[in-house]
Amino acid sequence: MSTETVTISRLGSGGDGIASGPDGPVYVPFALPGETVAIARVKSQGTVISTSVASPDRIAPACPHFGPDGRNGTCGGCSLQHASDALYHAFKRGLVVDALKSKGLAAEVAPLVIARPGERRRVAFTARQTEKGLLLGFNQAGSHHIVDIDQCPISRPGIVARLDAIRAVATALSTDSQGFRLTVLETLSGLDLAFEGVRKVGDRQRRAVTECVLALRGIARVSHDGEILIEPQKPQLDFGGVLVSPPPGGFTQATKEAEDAMAALVLGHIGKAKRVADLFAGSGTFALRIARSARVHAVEGDEKALKALDHAARHAQGLKQVTVEKRDLFRRPLMVSELKVFDALVFDPPRAGAEDQCRELARSGVKKIAAVSCNPVTLARDLAILTAGGYRITGVTPIDQFLWSSHVEAVATLEK
Template sequence: MTQDYTILRLGHHGDGIADGPIYAPRTLPGEVVTGVLEGDRLSDIRFKSPSSERVKAPCDHYKSCGGCQLQHASDEFVARWKMDVVRAALAAQHIEAILRPIQTSPVRSRRRAVLSARRTKRGALTGFHGRSSGTIVEISDCHVLDPALTNALPVAEAMAELGGSRKAELSVTLTLSEVGLDVAVRGGKALDGPLELALAQETEQHGLARLTWNDEIIAMRQPPAQHLGPDLVVPPPGAFLQATKHGEQALTQAVMEISKGATKIADLFAGCGTFSFPLAHLAEVHAVEGDAAMTRALDQGWRTSIGLKKISTEVRDLFRRPLMADELKQFDTVVLDPPRAGAIAQIAEVAMSKCPVVAYVSCNPISFARDAKKLIAAGYTLEWIQVVDQFRWSSHIELVAGFTLRR
């Protein structure tokens, strides 16, 4: 006899959850489904009572591709769900906060993608992995990527044909820059003369701005600059970049609002200067980043910009060696944008420093709420949170929060 399962809620990865818990991908709360139970997961799912929030996925690859988790849900549902995830993370730490309306990046706006590519008997296979699978799903179109990236898929195929193998995958990072495509390939064959020549020819044929192979620059027709505010920076190959320009602008606007009136700012986990450059139009900035190549790019970008206040840089692992409270006392604002793990050691020092203003940018509501609790306990008020969805149809959530020290 086939058993019915009622979906109670969505988990943090976007799967529906029934009693058990039993996980059912691409389901929505309130739906009644049947399926084949394998361990704690349902497969071959059939819908007996679909949700009114269910929509037809716009992408033909949705069922096989693992790049998106929520195309089966209405935009309104996804927005509410992401806001609720933030609220739940805060509630778990007994925090109440004002949440501003979510800002969601448009379709076809992703400017950076990491593709998997493999050489085959007939050429090459390029795309994203299937859901919970190592299989590459070839994509002919994508509703997430900027059309310029979709049109560049033949570049990834060419890389696999030239320097890939049928046993191992290439990781091909495609990034749109102000002057063309920036391509960074990892996992390819060791370079030799013929391969290097062939790759250089591909750079010219496809008009690439830069091509990097296993961290070695093969050719650079033009430095692949990125605008950070009005200023230009040339990131190192494969460096972190906000996924969409819309998302970057939304995060930056929130950080700038929180930092208004500052005279000296510490920008921690600064990357290539996503926030350092806009902030340097207002105040002096000390940018701290653990990656030396990104720090060099930031410094060079500042030295070639016009009209900015001073940006000093420091290479420092803020997980192992956070800026201490005494070092932070010289700043009137701290901006930090840590990775998903959060910044538990650094936040402890920020809390002790009593810096008047903190702008916290997070890509993980759970680690953010944990760190926010420490700031609140140290005498800070959480003024508001701006939630940003630049990874449309995924379970990924970003936010910016403003804290002020209570007087």
């Protein structure tokens, strides 16, 4: 380890400050462009010791768990609370702009659809039982140490207000000092608690969880590794006026505000299309909204998510025909011959993107495509494939739903 003074030139894709060194970039967490900092350096990683020149874009963090000075972050749930809105929003939009430029794509990128405090309806906590009680929070930046929290400004008030209840259920379920994961989803009917990785869950823990939940209010469901332990009420989400009960631990967009913004862009683009494919459809975020005006074929590899979509479609009023297909689109993308019946298509894949599917799409005659992505790098790769096949990008909109992090969503629209 060495000590040296560096000047931060930019933010990296992970939100760390980057300084140029004689042997390459040095990554300095919690440092901002324009700052001169003394760091303890190990290889390409630096830890701030002191700051001699601070950035005018440095602000006081919104959450005390982040760290008192916004430099030595305690809680690892956020990485950019110390940056001004102007810098932070430019950084998020820049992730999309830079990814497109790296593939030679000259698409117009719209202003960032911003996220605000208190919007996160889905939050993933880590937890561990100790001699002094249960730790519930987030891992400290760069470590496995759990920072126990009593507030969280990114999360919905309904989650923060129920932290004691969440702790009680987690305490009832935990069996030893091994750490585990807990995803909390706020639904219309209460909190949906999905535990993962709790060891040796037996009858005693199941009874304890049941007694705990029945004594509380506001808990709709508790599950462990996909198995429902107790479900006083079906958790329900509203997808454009259609009520859906997602499977335990199933994927949902982290904020309703971002979901609505994405859906508006998708629906606005496909317009009056009559036959639409929704690939990587999940539990129906887009499919059920589109079905208000078009026939939809929803394709998804997760059987439980697909069943939730199908059940919602069958019990909703005023929808066009919705058909579903369980299919691993990474191994078996829809082929050109299958795509010819659709005049519009939406895809929203995991971070790996939809490379093989886009190669088939590039050869197809589908007139309009809406590409939704949580990874600008794989989105840019997929868009490059589509444009090489004759598609024209008509717009790209970055959307923030992971406030004060380095993650950004985007919706790209294309025509042929």
